[in-house]
Amino acid sequence: MAFISSGYNPDKPMEDRITDIGPRKFDEFLPPVIKKNFGEWDYHEILEPGILVHVAKSGDKVYTIRCGGARLMTTSHIREMLEIADKHCGGHLRFTTRNNVEFMVDDEAKMKALKEDLASRKFAGGSNKFPIGGTGAGITNIVHTQGWVHCHTPATDASGPVKAVMDDCYEHFTSMDLPAPLRISLACCLNMCGAVHASDIGLVGIHRKPPIIDHSVLDNVCEIPLAVSACPLGAIKPTKTELQGEKVNTVAVNENRCMYCGNCYTMCPALPLADKEGDGIAIMVGGKISNRISEPKFSKVVVAYVPNEPPRWPTLTKTVKNIVEVYSKNARKYERLGDWAERIGWEKFFELTGIPFTHHCIDDFRDPAYYTWRQSTQFKFTSHVK
Amino acid sequence: MATVEYAGKSFEVDEDGFLQRFEDWCPEWVDYVKESEGIKELTEGHQKVIDFLQDYYKKNGIAPMVRILSKVTGYKLKQIYELFPSGPGKGACKMAGLPKPTGCV
Ligand code: HEM
Ligand code: HEM
Ligand code: SF4
Ligand code: SF4
Numbered sequence: 001m002a003f004i005s006s007g008y009n010p011d012k013p014m015e016d017r018i019t020d021i022g023p024r025k026f027d028e029f030l031p032p033v034i035k036k037n038f039g040e041w042d043y044h045e046i047l048e049p050g051i052l053v054h055v056a057k058s059g060d061k062v063y064t065i066r067c068g069g070a071r072l073m074t075t076s077h078i079r080e081m082l083e084i085a086d087k088h089c090g091g092h093l094r095f096t097t098r099n100n101v102e103f104m105v106d107d108e109a110k111m112k113a114l115k116e117d118l119a120s121r122k123f124a125g126g127s128n129k130f131p132i133g134g135t136g137a138g139i140t141n142i143v144h145t146q147g148w149v150h151c152h153t154p155a156t157d158a159s160g161p162v163k164a165v166m167d168d169c170y171e172h173f174t175s176m177d178l179p180a181p182l183r184i185s186l187a188c189c190l191n192m193c194g195a196v197h198a199s200d201i202g203l204v205g206i207h208r209k210p211p212i213i214d215h216s217v218l219d220n221v222c223e224i225p226l227a228v229s230a231c232p233l234g235a236i237k238p239t240k241t242e243l244q245g246e247k248v249n250t251v252a253v254n255e256n257r258c259m260y261c262g263n264c265y266t267m268c269p270a271l272p273l274a275d276k277e278g279d280g281i282a283i284m285v286g287g288k289i290s291n292r293i294s295e296p297k298f299s300k301v302v303v304a305y306v307p308n309e310p311p312r313w314p315t316l317t318k319t320v321k322n323i324v325e326v327y328s329k330n331a332r333k334y335e336r337l338g339d340w341a342e343r344i345g346w347e348k349f350f351e352l353t354g355i356p357f358t359h360h361c362i363d364d365f366r367d368p369a370y371y372t373w374r375q376s377t378q379f380k381f382t383s384h385v386k
Numbered sequence: 387m388a389t390v391e392y393a394g395k396s397f398e399v400d401e402d403g404f405l406q407r408f409e410d411w412c413p414e415w416v417d418y419v420k421e422s423e424g425i426k427e428l429t430e431g432h433q434k435v436i437d438f439l440q441d442y443y444k445k446n447g448i449a450p451m452v453r454i455l456s457k458v459t460g461y462k463l464k465q466i467y468e469l470f471p472s473g474p475g476k477g478a479c480k481m482a483g484l485p486k487p488t489g490c491v
Contacts, residue, residue, distance in 0.1 A: 014471060221406070221486070222488070225446065
């Protein structure tokens with residue numbers, strides 16, 4: 001295609017340059033009913049899964065329909081949202097912190113027309129374009145990352161497994177039949193971009209093999225001290241090696257110390273470690289960020305490894321679904337997954353879910369590991385402890 | 387890996403235009419890169435930053451932290467951006483022949 005200039009002049013890059021203007025101010029985009037009643041909301045109700053009504057002290061109402069979003073989307077899809085917003089919502093819409101999309105209208109009749117329109121839209125493959133749900137005690141969208149679509153450090157994909165898990169848990173997106181909201185998040189490597197460390201169910205891509213060292217370029221493309229200090233376990237040391245009769249600076253990895261985190265690769269492109277058979281997903285449970293009743297919690301590893309099985313990740317989806325169903329059947333109302341597991345005891349969690357407990361889940365990282373062991377005679381006899 | 391020919395020298399570079407080998411650096415490299423980094427005329431200030439980066443890299447095996455660069459050269463970050471519009475990493479380190487910055491940039 002022919003080059004089309006935006007007006008930028010590469011010969012004078014600093015001329016007419018606009019900088020530090022920040023984002024547009026949020027209130028430029030508020031629907032009139034939100035603007036008018038800003039800070040004056042009285043109460044809200046969840047009318048049905050995916051549909052909320054907020055009532056202002058003035059008596060004004062705003063109806064919100066929340067729809068699932070794939071997060072990764074084309075401009076055509078965004079244009080379709082804009083078409084819907086133009087048709088029903090005076091051109092306004094918003095995205096939630098879990099990447100759902102919300103359409104707002106100011107009366108009930110408009111809400112019903114909007115709902116019908118949204119429910120009718122499907123992709124050619126049959127998937128709903130705007131599935132309504134994600135409110136209350138159900139499973140809302142999965143906070144996720146780049147995966148094989150864009151990042152260079154993933155141990156698994158993001159968009160693929162998220163589609164597979166949401167397909168399997170779809171009934172909980174469109175209903176509110178769980179004891180409390182259940183947040184699922186996925187990160188494709190231990191960097192944990194997103195929310196996996198503080199979610200009811202967290203899915204994290206992991207490696208199981210140490211990095212491969214490309215001695216021929218390492219000293220040229222890496223700052224060696226950075227690679228050494230990137231290692232949480234002190235497994236890397238600087239060294240010299242013979243390469244075609246020449247001595248070169250490089251690093252050595254003590255494979256008995258390496259736990260395959262991949263941090264050194266993040267800092268040094270000459271230490272790749274992704275591996276088709278080795279890589280997979282670890283499953284964590286029991287995290288939350290709200291302060292409701294119990295303090296916020298980190299999620300804890302309960303399944304050390306499930307294999308990558310593109311395109312549908314059947315072992316992963318089956319394991320997640322099982323955890324959701326066992327929690328749903330056993331937890332009390334308002335109990336988040338972590339509240340439940342802590343009340344019944346982790347040995348009971350493993351027994352009820354039937355997840356085999358392995359030594360991999362026992363913390364062995366530095367002094368704090370000690371605090372995760374049991375310094376008490378209080379435990380229950382289970383199928384794991386007889 | 388592409389090879390750049392300039393002023394009778396040849397340089398191996400990656401897709402972002404960083405030198406593949408620090409030892410390949412020479413003053414012609416700076417002359418070649420400056421245009422794409424939005425720099426018309428090389429001043430004493432540019433040279434001071436480049437010299438310090440090279441010196442620090444040779445001694446320590448890493449690029450200096452931005453705070454160290456500021457402290458030693460006496461240039462505030464704002465002034466460094468005035469000299470190198472793409473900033474200390476993409477601009478100054480590239481011209482100084484240091485390896486491409488890594489991590490979650
Ligand atoms: C006093 C006023 C309000 C109160 C007490 C309130 C309370 C709540 C509560 C309890 C939730 C959690 C519901 C759930 O997870 O199912 C929630 C979620 C939410 N509310 Fe409100 N709300 C208020 C005003 C508003 C207003 C004015 C809006 C915008 C029109 C709004 C938009 C939302 C959204 C988008 C969420 C979901 C956040 C997410 O999960 O990403 N709220 N609110
Ligand atoms: C009248 C005030 C509020 C009420 C009654 C309220 C109530 C709630 C409730 C009941 C939940 C569900 C918690 C759970 O199931 O664990 C919730 C979630 C949440 N609230 Fe509030 N809230 C209020 C104000 C706020 C404010 C001011 C913020 C932000 C500064 C906030 C941020 C959130 C967030 C981010 C969540 C989602 C937590 C998660 O994903 O686990 N809330 N809120
Ligand atoms: S979690 Fe890891 S692999 Fe995934 S986007 Fe973040 S850094 Fe990249
Ligand atoms: S992968 Fe992680 S543990 Fe292994 S050597 Fe690299 S930084 Fe250390």
